Amino acid sequence: MNAEPPKDRFQSPQEDSGPSYLRAGHTLRSWLLTTDHKRIAILYLFAISFFFLVGAIAAALIRLDLLTPAGDLLTNDGYNRAFSLHGIIMVWFFLIPSIPNTFGNFLIPLMIGARDLAFPRLNLLSWYIYVVAGLVTLYVVLGGGVDTGWTFYTPLSSVYANGAVVAAILAVFISGFSSILTGLNFIVTIHKLRAPGMTWGRLPLFCWSHYATSIIFVLATPVLAITLLLVAAERLIGIGVFDPDLGGDPLLFQHLFWFYSHPAVYIMVLPALGVISELITCAAHKRIFGYWFVAYASIAIAVIGFFVWGHHMFVSGQSFYASAVFSFLSIAVAVPSAIKVYNWTATLYKGDVELSAPLLYALGFIGLFVAGGLTGLMVAMLAIDVHVHDTYFVVAHFHYIMVGGTVTAFFGAMHYWWPKITGRMYNENLARASAIIILVGFNITFFPLFVMGYEGMPRRYHVYPEQFQVLQVIASSGSALLALGYLLPVFYLGWSLFRGERATANPWGATGLEWTTSSPPPKHNFVEQPVVVRGPYDYPLAHPASRDNG
């Protein structure tokens, strides 16, 4: 491999480092009371994977039910509870914590040369808060469910719904504290614990994107918490904040809810963008094109993302001028996203590209993210949104971003950092196959939804017109393929844990600080405090004398 990073990138190369974090204690207690950010990341990985499974089962129920126009599998109410739980679990218990709380937790200290996060015990506390919130959610699942949709629109949620609304609200409310504490921890860590020489200009883009994400965590989550408390108070004691019969305003809820929940979309996707930046630059063995543009694009997305919430309300009855301004700002937020996509493409140019599984996941991500982003522009257009709002078109759009984007990036990150986390290599051919199966299965599942949506198929319909059955069946069969693509890694990654080839410290020939320590890393990450003397993506020029003769 001729693309090893230059030896002088780090002034203190790591020597033999003692037992890995995985072997530093074998008891259950040593895991459940750990303050090691890497172990907490593993704890999160288990908890989050469990909820991904629960949310996926709800999705499978939905897709099976939609095989027939009359929805023969579930009752009306059962269908509503299935999609409500699917949304609540996937958004708050998978998408939002997925990349930050696992990979962010594991990697940020390693990437900036720190021994741990700034507040290790707070980090453990946020995991426990997440688990408590998860238990309340399980209570909701087992207690019959909730029938409000994940958006909890009032007055349906505050007066009319008959499911376990307050328990579901409580679960989301509690999980918010986990988000806030994690965000605080990341911000302080990135500010205060960078290794000597790790300037902001040498910060990996993964850390930049998590920094931007953390700002949203800290600023937006409290708004959601207060909003949900008000819904619970209205439901329990009848205060008149949202209920028009008591002098409240139902649209106030939507403003408050989307003030959090639109930025929350960027909580879901910004960490994914950070992952892809790392994957692309490493697979290309080349410095990322326009480092500062990519870094500042993350901050710009986080900031502008706070000013676009009204684009969820174009048909709600808000004023024309509000809609026109929100539409404009929604278009503006696409610019920093587009910058990233173009820069990733330009990074591949004249690269030394290794067609690895992480790269395939990254390319799949970019394709789906572009499709999701551009259709997002379509729904930001006022007159188009009036037609496709609350239809499958919107469902397709946000699944391209959240599933095609965030979940694909999560799997890409899993493959890229798996050797670092576990110290084992996996079967590369199976990994490439899973990346391709996911890409194909995803498109078969969700592309038909664009067509149905434009034809007027509303979302959240248990019974639907027969004209849509062919497309529904195609979508459902695609989801089976998608499920296969998601299950395959469980087997070959699980197998690699026991039989996989031992990974070297730096199997990809990458340049990040996390690759200078052993795989898996020792308990305290680095034997000696690393000192950084170069930028994060300084790859040497491979094949220096080669000419293009083809």
Added chain:
Amino acid sequence: MSGFFPWQPAASAYGRQIDLLAAAFGTMVWLLAIPVFVLMAVFAWRYRRTREVNRQNRPNGNVWVEASWSVIPFLMILVFYVWATSLYLDLRQPPEDAVTIDVVAKQWMWKFQHPEGAREINDLHVPVGTPIKLVMTSQDVIHSLYLPALRIKQDVVPGRYSTLWFTADRAGAYPLRCAEFCGADHSVMGGKLIVMEAADFAAWQAAHNGNGALSAAERGARLYRTSGCAGCHDRTQEGLAPALSDIFGRQVVLADGSRTRADEQYLRDAIMLPNKQVVAGFRGIMPSYAASFSAEEVADLVAFLKSAPSADGRIAQP
């Protein structure tokens, strides 16, 4: 292919403009996306590790390149922004001569009230080529009236009046759906929009108005009388309550000095939440009728107040 793309041609000129806009924007979306997809694939393959190619002079960034590929697509999209926003503005401005139909949504049905008296549930009959303005409110949760064949929808919110207008220009029956999740039977809350030729519509209307049905304004007048509204509002000399003749559309001066236009929303609030906007010169003594009147009865009262002004400040009684 009709099973795959049972594309319904739009049943209004407005709807066809939406289709044109969406098709044009969709084309641009592909034009912006395809170069990215192609270049990604080409670069990944051409510069793959095992291949000997020229990798000299690798660029690491260029402000002008970055600026151009951010600004140029943005400007292209701005053109569509102006186009889409102006269409949206049209949708917000119903013509003066539009026929007003009152709509009340409730779990899980649509109730329509024609100005001449005909009432119907879930199905809505309208004449072809006539501008129709729907004035909508909800009795319980938020619903959303969606007419896919016209490419329009509008949320129907309890405690508020929202409007939607259209001119259907192709006779036929089109789906009418609820688009905002509204509870257990959300997916079956719908009916048909039936667009009829003028003669057919006249016949339909005659058949449905004929059997002694009162118009909305007539029902409102009866309610006005039986609920005792006249007791205060027709005795304006004593300064007990403001006169209501010719109230609709008038500027009203409120106790806090601000002005507002007496539209459907104002009149509804004056009945349901009377202390929200007290008229200047009067005390806020009117009780709330929120518990007494249904959303439909309020709509009837508003229709009456719109319809029957008289010169002497007293309101015309039928």
